[in-house]
Amino acid sequence: xxxxxxxxxxxxxxxxxxxxxxxxxxxxxxxxxxxxxxxxxxxxxxxxxxxxxxxxxxxxxxxxxxxxxxxxxxxxxxxxxxxxxxxxxxxxxxxxxxxxxxxxxxxxxxxxxxxxxxxxxxxxxxxxxxxxxxxxxxxxxxxxxxxxxxxxxxxxxxxxxxxxxxxxxxxxxxxxxxxxxxxxxxxxxxxxxxxxxxxxxxxxxxxxxxxxxxxxxxxxxxxxxxxxxxxxxxxxxxxxxxxxxxxxxxxxxxxxxxxxxxxxxxxxxxxxxxxxxxxxxxxxxxxxxxxxxxxxxxxxxxxxxxxxxxxxxxxxxxxxxxxxxxxxxxxxxxxxxxxxxxx
Numbered sequence: 044x045x046x047x048x049x050x051x052x053x054x055x056x057x058x059x060x061x062x063x064x065x066x067x068x069x070x071x072x073x074x075x076x077x078x079x080x081x082x083x084x085x086x087x088x089x090x091x092x093x094x095x096x097x098x099x100x101x102x103x104x105x106x107x108x109x110x111x112x113x114x115x116x117x118x119x120x121x122x123x124x125x126x127x128x129x130x131x132x133x134x135x136x137x138x139x140x141x142x143x144x145x146x147x148x149x150x151x152x153x154x155x156x157x158x159x160x161x162x163x164x165x166x167x168x169x170x171x172x173x174x175x176x177x178x179x180x181x182x183x184x185x186x187x188x189x190x191x192x193x194x195x196x197x198x199x200x201x202x203x204x205x206x207x208x209x210x211x212x213x214x215x216x217x218x219x220x221x222x223x224x225x226x227x228x229x230x231x232x233x234x235x236x237x238x239x240x241x242x243x244x245x246x247x248x249x250x251x252x253x254x255x256x257x258x259x260x261x262x263x264x265x266x267x268x269x270x271x272x273x274x275x276x277x278x279x280x281x282x283x284x285x286x287x288x289x290x291x292x293x294x295x296x297x298x299x300x301x302x303x304x305x306x307x308x309x310x311x312x313x314x315x316x317x318x319x320x321x322x323x324x325x326x327x328x329x330x331x332x333x334x335x336x337x338x339x340x341x342x343x344x345x346x347x348x349x350x351x352x353x354x355x356x357x358x359x360x361x362x363x364x365x366x367x368x369x370x371x372x373x374x375x376x377x378x379x380x381x382x383x384x385x386x
Contacts, residue, residue: 062346068095071345075099078352084120084143086348087112089129090292091314091340096124096348103318105293106132106178107193111377113137122351123359124343126151130359131182135369136377138361145347147357149339151179153266156236157214159183165211169232172209175200176372177218179238182361184213185369191376194218194265195291198225199379217241221265221289224274238266244310244332246272252308252331253282259329260286260304262295264311269331273310292318299323312337 065071076099079086087109088100097103102112106129113121113133120141123130128151130144162184166174176188177197185191192200201210201222210231212219219233241264249269253261253276261282263273270289277284288298292315299307299322309316310331319328350356361369 062344062349071095071349072099075348075352078349079122082120082352082355083118084122084352085112085116085118086122086124087133089125089314089340090296090318091312091337092124092343093314093341093345094317095345096343097314097317099348100124105193105195105291107195107376108293109133110136110178110373113140113142114374114377116140120355122348124348125149126154126337126339127359128154128179128181131361132178132185132373134359134361135182135185135366135373138363138366138370141355142359143351143355144357144359145344145351146342147359149342151238151339152240153177153179153215153236153238154181154184157184157234159187162187162213165213165234169209169211172211172232173204174211174213175204176213177215178373178376180214182365182369185372186365187368188213188372189375190379191372192379193291193376194221195293196376196379197222197265200376201226201228201231203379215266217267217270218265221270237268240312240335240337241266242268244269244335248332249273249276249310256306256308256329257282259306259308260302261288262298262307262309262311263287263289264292264295265289267310269310295319296322299326299328302326311335312340314340 086100088097088103110132114136121133122143123133126149130142134142174188176191178191178193190200212231213234214236216233216235223231244267246269249272263270273287276282277287299319304326306327308331309328313330313336316328
């Protein structure tokens with residue numbers, strides 16, 4: 044799919060105007076809930092969505108948790124507030140459900156870094172390798188893969204593969220480097236893709252934030268361009284290892300719930316801060332880069348959510364053959380690792 048170059052500025056529940064036809068946010072939330080019941084729909088929202096989308100959803104989570112929920116959904120309709128590959132994954136796991144995404148243009152810069160044709164050519168170069176695809180990929184790429192993974196179970200997925208087998212890990216090079224470090228395997232080949240938001244959280248951002256708040260704890264998503272720097276700074280003693288955590292978004296929430304830190308610096312997309320602050324109101328969670336906002340995630344607005352429910356648009360479809368092949372890789376991902384932690 045093609046993703047757009049711009050998207051609406053994130054809305055603020057206190058200062059930005061309500062969607063047309065609503066007098067207050069309570070009325071909007073009530074309308075969303077009534078529509079979802081009328082349509083027999085479940086609303087799934089990713090942790091990077093706007094706060095008001097997160098607060099009205101039935102479930103908020105990461106890619107792995109939401110994939111499991113989609114597979115187990117009893118409702119006839121799934122409304123996925125996220126980006127397109129996530130809604131595709133829901134359709135792959137729940138082919139008999141109607142799956143909607145409130146804006147079909149909401150793509151993913153990471154998923155766009157590799158096509159099925161490129162993967163087939165890479166596989167030809169390594170015919171005996173096992174292909175591990177990050178869930179942030181298109182359905183066509185998943186269909187060419189052996190198993191999918193998220194940032195939380197990527198290490199477990201790779202460790203489940205016989206040590207003598209080559210691994211093609213795609214498409215995120217930072218997550219691939221993290222998996223190499225954790226597993227110690229030397230036979231992992233990593234695709235040179237990146238998420239534009241996470242890659243933009245630079246080592247310089249990290250160093251500046253840590254020097255400004257030397258006593259703060261640190262949560263770093265393994266997709267971040269600064270994740271290697273975080274590990275290097277801990278090994279050099281610039282930041283204590285016990286206060287530095289390389290975590291998926293789901294694991295960030297787990298860590299936040301039990302944290303007694305006064306302040307935590309967070310390196311991931313800023314939508315995550317809403318869930319962290321809800322999980323622990325006693326800790327001050329601050330972004331390492333306040334501009335780390337995914338314009339595609341923020342394309343799902345309150346008005347578009349209402350429109351999707353009312354008019355049942357935009358519907359996500361995956362052709363039967365592609366879906367069947369991709370489902371094997373996704374279902375293997377869902378069964379590896381414990382529920383809770385994900386992308």
